[in-house]
Amino acid sequence: MTSKTTPSPVLNSDQLLEHWQGHRALTRRVIEAFPEEAFFNHRIGGMRSFSDMCKELIAIAGPGMKEIAGGPVKSMNEDLDLGTEKKNFLDAWDETTEIINREWKKVSKDRFQEVIVNFGLYETPVWGAILYYIDNEIHHRGQAYVYLRDLGIEPPNFWER
Amino acid sequence: MTSKTTPSPVLNSDQLLEHWQGHRALTRRVIEAFPEEAFFNHRIGGMRSFSDMCKELIAIAGPGMKEIAGGPVKSMNEDLDLGTEKKNFLDAWDETTEIINREWKKVSKDRFQEVIVNFGLYETPVWGAILYYIDNEIHHRGQAYVYLRDLGIEPPNFWER
Numbered sequence: 001m002t003s004k005t006t007p008s009p010v011l012n013s014d015q016l017l018e019h020w021q022g023h024r025a026l027t028r029r030v031i032e033a034f035p036e037e038a039f040f041n042h043r044i045g046g047m048r049s050f051s052d053m054c055k056e057l058i059a060i061a062g063p064g065m066k067e068i069a070g071g072p073v074k075s076m077n078e079d080l081d082l083g084t085e086k087k088n089f090l091d092a093w094d095e096t097t098e099i100i101n102r103e104w105k106k107v108s109k110d111r112f113q114e115v116i117v118n119f120g121l122y123e124t125p126v127w128g129a130i131l132y133y134i135d136n137e138i139h140h141r142g143q144a145y146v147y148l149r150d151l152g153i154e155p156p157n158f159w160e161r
Numbered sequence: 162m163t164s165k166t167t168p169s170p171v172l173n174s175d176q177l178l179e180h181w182q183g184h185r186a187l188t189r190r191v192i193e194a195f196p197e198e199a200f201f202n203h204r205i206g207g208m209r210s211f212s213d214m215c216k217e218l219i220a221i222a223g224p225g226m227k228e229i230a231g232g233p234v235k236s237m238n239e240d241l242d243l244g245t246e247k248k249n250f251l252d253a254w255d256e257t258t259e260i261i262n263r264e265w266k267k268v269s270k271d272r273f274q275e276v277i278v279n280f281g282l283y284e285t286p287v288w289g290a291i292l293y294y295i296d297n298e299i300h301h302r303g304q305a306y307v308y309l310r311d312l313g314i315e316p317p318n319f320w321e322r
Binding site: 009010011012013015016019023044045046047109112113125127128130131132134135136138139140141142143145146147148149150151152158159 | 170171172173174176177180184205206207208270273274286288289291292293295296297299300301302303304306307308309310311312313319320
């Protein structure tokens with residue numbers, strides 16, 4: 001039991017993993033919704049293509065999770081060689097799903113409140129790192145929704161995970 | 162102490178409140194970044210103006226928090242009379258900030274794992290309701306970033322809260 005002066009825990013690790021993977025499943029459907037060429041070329045206002053945003057998301061999630069699980073601290077590398085086919089991105093996405101599930105099991109119960117220097121740059125408690133990964137994905141996926149609407153394509157429902 | 166078979170708590174209520182209000186502070190700066198007219202009129206691909214999205218966010222956060230804190234279950238009302246000046250939206254935003262801080266203090270430590278029927282429609286644990294409010298705000302704010310870029314305006318940094 002927590003004492004009366006300790007703030008209450010909000011959610012547990014199983015719930016956070018399911019929440020994260022639910023968001024990642026939705027983002028996967030957003031990648032699928034893009035026409036092959038638009039995934040690599042469509043842009044608004046000088047922003048990146050959604051494929052470039054996805055490189056960032058893939059560069060963060062798997063390597064970030066490995067570091068959280070006790071792996072070595074490495075700098076972030078968004079310059080991924082994923083070619084010019086959506087299929088490669090979907091494969092990398094699915095590989096990341098497996099990495100997250102596998103590494104998650106190695107995370108001890110006290111780890112979430114430990115402070116790390118994620119990617120050797122970002123000082124944050126582990127819970128904050130994971131929420132940042134999720135929030136950053138939602139942020140860029142929201143942008144992808146505008147790209148899809150601009151292309152005349154109905155995006156997947158935001159609330160379906 | 163939790164037993165070994167109980168999944169670990171990830172973050173506590175104080176941390177979640179600070180996380181949420183940090184996001185809300187960023188969204189407030191995004192509202193401020195819009196030119197007065199574009200806030201009400203700029204659209205891409207048949208989507209809503211950011212002012213209409215903000216009505217949704219304001220309709221969710223304060224009333225949702227009141228319900229979570231034990232207030233009556235009311236249906237959601239996005240049809241807010243906020244006029245055609247950004248100032249009214251910023252005032253409503255600030256009022257919501259105070260409502261959240263005030264109502265948060267009424268939430269008991271076991272409440273986050275209780276299941277509610279939020280707004281009489283959405284069955285969810287309380288932690289899931291709050292994360293949905295945050296996620297939905299990030300989603301629409303990400304869309305507002307595209308609107309701003311499309312208008313040639315540099316948005317506030319995503320990582321500054």
